[in-house]
Amino acid sequence: MGASILVADDDRAIRTVLTQALARLGHDVRTAGNAATLWRWVEEGQGDLVITDVVMPDENGLDLIPRIKRIRPDLRIIVMSAQNTLLTAVKAAERGAFDYLPKPFDLKELVGMVQRALTTPTAAAEVPLSAAEPEEEQLPLIGRSPAMQEIYRVLARLMGTDLTVMITGESGTGKELVARALHDYGKRRNGPFVAINMAAIPRELIESELFGHEKGAFTGATMRSTGRFEQAQSGTLFLDEIGDMPLEAQTRLLRVLQEGEYTTVGGRTPIKTDVRIIAATHRDLRTLIRQGLFREDLFYRLNVVPIRLPPLRERTEDVPALARHFFQTAAAEGLPLKSLDNAALERMKRYRWPGNVRELENLVRRLAALYSQEVIGLDAIEQELTDATPSAAQAPEPANEGLGAAVERHLREYFAAHKDGVPAAGLYDRILREVERPLLSLSLVATKGNQIKAAHMLGLNRNTLRKKIRDLEIQVVRGLK
Template sequence: MTTATILVADDDRAIRTVLTQALVRLGHDVRTTGNAATLWRWVEDGEGDLVITDVVMPDENGLDLIPRIKRIRPDLRVVVMSAQNTLLTAVKATERGAFEYLPKPFDLKELVHVVERAITTRNAAPAPAAVDGGEAEGDLPLIGRSAAMQDIYRIMARLMATDLTVMIAGESGTGKELVARALHDYGKRRSGPFVAINMAAIPRELIESELFGHEKGAFTGATARSSGRFEQAQGGTLFLDEIGDMPMEAQTRLLRVLQEGEYTTVGGRASIKADVRIVAATHRDLRQAIRQGLFREDLFYRLNVVPIRLPPLRERTEDIPALTRHFLAMAAQEGLPLKTVDAAGMDHLKSYRWPGNVRELENLVRRLAALYSQEVIGSEVIAQELADASPAARPAAEEQGEGLSGAVERHLRDYFLAHKDGLPAAGLHDRVLQEVERPLITLSLAATRGNQIKAAHLLGLNRNTLRKKIRELDIQVIRGLK
């Protein structure tokens, strides 16, 4: 393994000791300091093959040091560590030319891996530094310092200087549009427009016109030329929300735009160059939609260049206190009384499953600020507000919020617990499939008023396959939902 001289700057003696021990064991020479001035002197003297620096130090911010290092030693790699674990910290570190950003507390194995990668690839051309947006730390586009959010921040920071297409997946209410806006607001197209369109909110027959615009006379009611979202987003970012609800015809046209970089309006002939960055989002399982014939596989791969999965709130409950304080502060800025939540109340919030995710938490906080006179909100009030949505009171609501997969998992867990003294009877796989297929096919037939051709198309099945399943499952054809 290649050995190197590593310069470490951190005002925490314990961190300097841990890093020294770990890196010396790997055969590296390590020099440590608790201030930026000494680090800068070493760099000026041409010492070191790699820099590891904290952000907050007694005499200077580590982020401000990076551009100075890059000016005199552009090939010197800089790894940034910070306890200010926000998206803006990750973005600023990347913009100013850091090789990697690691949030504190860091995983020592990960840091060692980063060091090895930085040393072995140090002859590669350094990434160009972007211009710092200069945003204040208090103006955070995303809230949360959990490990899951840190991973997202680091991915987003690497994407800011690119035009790569991004696919954001996550349950409803997790903040997919916030991520899309942050990619735009801190990216290379920040001076251009950010245009959003929700596929689920537009009638299917109007989506192509909404996306690509139309010419006068293109269809009945088209009394004048109208620009589409692609034209409105020229030079900026186009956010395609709920892409899984896009009809197949529009999918074909969108694929053509992504392949050729140009489009035509509905009823038009002249090609228009599409100078936009595409960010798409969905709460659906698009791979399942592909298997059902509802989403084009080639379009999926064009959109899924960089996938970002937003975790549901129940997977990052440690972020709930920060989110709650943020929403309470927002409510106060809007004229509502300033409130706080006590420790017991916060524990109650963290124990709830949040089927509506961050959006549900925001709505609850606004209610607390608006409806209650006390300045400090306790667990009794929060329990009362959440009572109607609790699993005991409204299990159907929780099942709806957790999705089909989560509901099935919960029921199967209950089933195995009921048989904890012995394994369930054989044939469970087929029985579970039947339990899902029977209501799915029954309701699909009811929704299509018993029309098996339409139901087969809706399900993505061959008509003969559907008939066979109706017989095997002994399904009674119902003409209309009840």
């Protein structure tokens, strides 16, 4: 039997497309161009499912969700929005939406979402979410690219949970920003957010930094010191660069995750801990596991929910929005407000950004501080990017270069970067992974996330592709149009 579906969107074309697609599946679809009509239908008890836009002529669709939930708590709501920010996804989840879909959307993805909303048992679908509303003062993450949209949706689903999260990505992609967003908009927002960078602490001091120490525990321990676990009690502990944690500390961390308690260095009394763990690394932990440098059991304890942050070169369409944001931030700190002309923006979108978002932020601050013109043009950007690429490794790639030649060139540069010409062990697996990940990712983008089509195009077995997606932690992004 078909379901009764209520659709509210002020775009007539979207209403028509949804009506045709859902009616073909046997559903009874009623559409409205405003929130008032939708609310009247809901009050009358109509509809098994609601699909609503956010911006409508008479009311914001997000503001309507709590009212619907008060009178019909079991009615599922799917939110669509062209305001594709993290805050939109978070607010939709906070207010009780079943799911969030950014516009423009893939029709097959929306149909699949409708089917899940109509068939998923309520107890399995509902997630306890914090009651407080996130403030709209400043967004922690910027970008409307498909890759960032998928991250926003994942983060929104995690806000009401205490699941352990592993964030991976190159340096400068914003891993700590993601960790802070999970904390600031999550159920532990009233607790402390404590960060520790494993790469910045001497190896012999990491256990003391994490778990604290007692007076006399070692030479120089003249008084008791609290560790980061104690400081983060009832909040979030962010373990940055977890791949640099020594094995001895890994063993102690594993016990904390298993038992929920720890002892200080030199202490004997177990201390109960109540913290959410978020870890991050730019290193390939599976390679470290094979090299015996990272515990496999700890990896699986930390990697409950993996999130891969794309490098900026994979989402260059976000460069203009990021640049505007950083110019506004610089202006708020007292620097003159600047902007970029179109030619300058296009040049920045073609740049590889080896330093990722952090490099872009530094460039924008430099432009705001050193250039007198209000609108900065192409010449200034060319000069800055030339100065920022001192080595041949970041030079423009030769025109018409074949794949084999490009790989050889990059490998020569990689070997040259090591003084003795010999990189660390595990090079074969690392290079294969670096080639395989973009190949599979771009194939999935080309097929709009359809794994059957991608497997056929690649000449792989469908199950083999699924395993590689899982092993390489590739996020399947749908809805590209």
